[in-house]
Amino acid sequence: MSVAVTAGDEALTEAARRIAAEFAAPNADDVDRNARFPREAVEAMREAGVLSSLVPTALGGGGASVAAAAEACFELGRSCGASAMVLAMHQIQIGCMVNHLDGSAWFEDYLREVVAEQRLVASITSEVGTGGDLGKSVAAVSEPADGQASFEKQAPTVSYGEYADAFLTTVRRAPDADGGDQVLVLTKREQMEMEPQGTWDPLGMRGTCSPGFVARASFPTEQILSTPFAQISNESMTPLSHVLWSHVWLGIATDAFDRARAFVRAAAKRKPGEPLPAAIRLSELMSELSLLRAEVSLALEEYGTLISSDRAKLSEMATILRFNNLKIAASEQAPVVCQGAMAVGGIVAYKNDTPFSVGRHLRDSMSACLMVANERIHKTDASLLLIAKEV
Amino acid sequence: MKDQIRQVIREHAHLSVDVETLGDDADLYQAGMTSHASVNVMIALEDTFDVEFLDSMLKRSVFESIDSIAGALQEVGVPA
Numbered sequence: 363m364s365v366a367v368t369a370g371d372e373a374l375t376e377a378a379r380r381i382a383a384e385f386a387a388p389n390a391d392d393v394d395r396n397a398r399f400p401r402e403a404v405e406a407m408r409e410a411g412v413l414s415s416l417v418p419t420a421l422g423g424g425g426a427s428v429a430a431a432a433e434a435c436f437e438l439g440r441s442c443g444a445s446a447m448v449l450a451m452h453q454i455q456i457g458c459m460v461n462h463l464d465g466s467a468w469f470e471d472y473l474r475e476v477v478a479e480q481r482l483v484a485s486i487t488s489e490v491g492t493g494g495d496l497g498k499s500v501a502a503v504s505e506p507a508d509g510q511a512s513f514e515k516q517a518p519t520v521s522y523g524e525y526a527d528a529f530l531t532t533v534r535r536a537p538d539a540d541g542g543d544q545v546l547v548l549t550k551r552e553q554m555e556m557e558p559q560g561t562w563d564p565l566g567m568r569g570t571c572s573p574g575f576v577a578r579a580s581f582p583t584e585q586i587l588s589t590p591f592a593q594i595s596n597e598s599m600t601p602l603s604h605v606l607w608s609h610v611w612l613g614i615a616t617d618a619f620d621r622a623r624a625f626v627r628a629a630a631k632r633k634p635g636e637p638l639p640a641a642i643r644l645s646e647l648m649s650e651l652s653l654l655r656a657e658v659s660l661a662l663e664e665y666g667t668l669i670s671s672d673r674a675k676l677s678e679m680a681t682i683l684r685f686n687n688l689k690i691a692a693s694e695q696a697p698v699v700c701q702g703a704m705a706v707g708g709i710v711a712y713k714n715d716t717p718f719s720v721g722r723h724l725r726d727s728m729s730a731c732l733m734v735a736n737e738r739i740h741k742t743d744a745s746l747l748l749i750a751k752e753v
Numbered sequence: 754m755k756d757q758i759r760q761v762i763r764e765h766a767h768l769s770v771d772v773e774t775l776g777d778d779a780d781l782y783q784a785g786m787t788s789h790a791s792v793n794v795m796i797a798l799e800d801t802f803d804v805e806f807l808d809s810m811l812k813r814s815v816f817e818s819i820d821s822i823a824g825a826l827q828e829v830g831v832p833a
Contacts, residue, residue: 592813677814745792749792752808
């Protein structure tokens, strides 16, 4: 497949805007209604080289910054939450590999393959029997024999599990390792057996197609990242997830706000000069959107600085608290904005088939508090707040 | 100092093994200390030695072994 590799940030944001307008937006309602994979948008991402935008230029990738990746998630989120979330999750997996491959020749080769073949990477982090704690695994890497190992993992959700080319999976380091002693393994679909479990008919984010799977894999041990997962989680997976997800949610909320604004403008044109109660509500809504935007932008700026120049600080408890709070705050505020937009538009916003509909936005945004349950994050934060100093 | 550290670990780290079987450089997380338990260890250390750790010290790697904890305590002024 021939691929026009994006060069840098501008190329990524330009591609994301174009794909959002030409592929994500026109299919968003159909993707949502049928809970189907946003294949048009993802195919367009492949053709534009977006799937390797975070791979360093030294390995042939786009070499884009986290800021550009976040901007791309935001732009797609304004058109189709599911497409944006698929991109966000893929970028998180690539970011983890780029940041923590630690000179591994196998992972460098794999990232070159991502560039050449535009591989879509998903994650298998949640697991039955861990109570939603991603820092614990039941599944373990088997005792290696002739450099080969295997695992079997029961995952309650694997986003785009039917459509990904490879998976980054958390497992215990060895059969006798403690539940928290985890590693990340990258396995290709052809090295795996993915057995679907249950159905996928959720309230929102329907196009992410995230049913459960039993994942079985057999692989050479060089496909295990040598850095412990606890460190990868602190430095990359958790903060990057929270930064990119929150940009998706901001995109969804921004589109809901834009639809409310379009509704008010249309009403104002119909009755020029007459008082418009909806216009006041819209103004109130703008301050809610601004709060969300401020939190999301500030966190992005902070992560961009830390990952490039002060990575050790990402492991400090005060920093972990900060990025956990981003997730909680953004996931609670995005549905507030979407619901506010519905209140502005009234029945025409409530109906699913008007230019001012925000039902999909509201439903999509309500998934935010479940993606790593806020309650669990609060529990972690409650503990960290006892010891951290400046937060 | 290390005896007092071991005492704190015994009471708060909830290890899956007896702390006396571990060397000063053994990885406490691999011995079963959870993130949540590690916070209780930090609080108990601050209390026992009457010190406050700096934010820059409050991270996983600083509390991963008895040796690294001893190093952190010296950094905030506890004599070796």
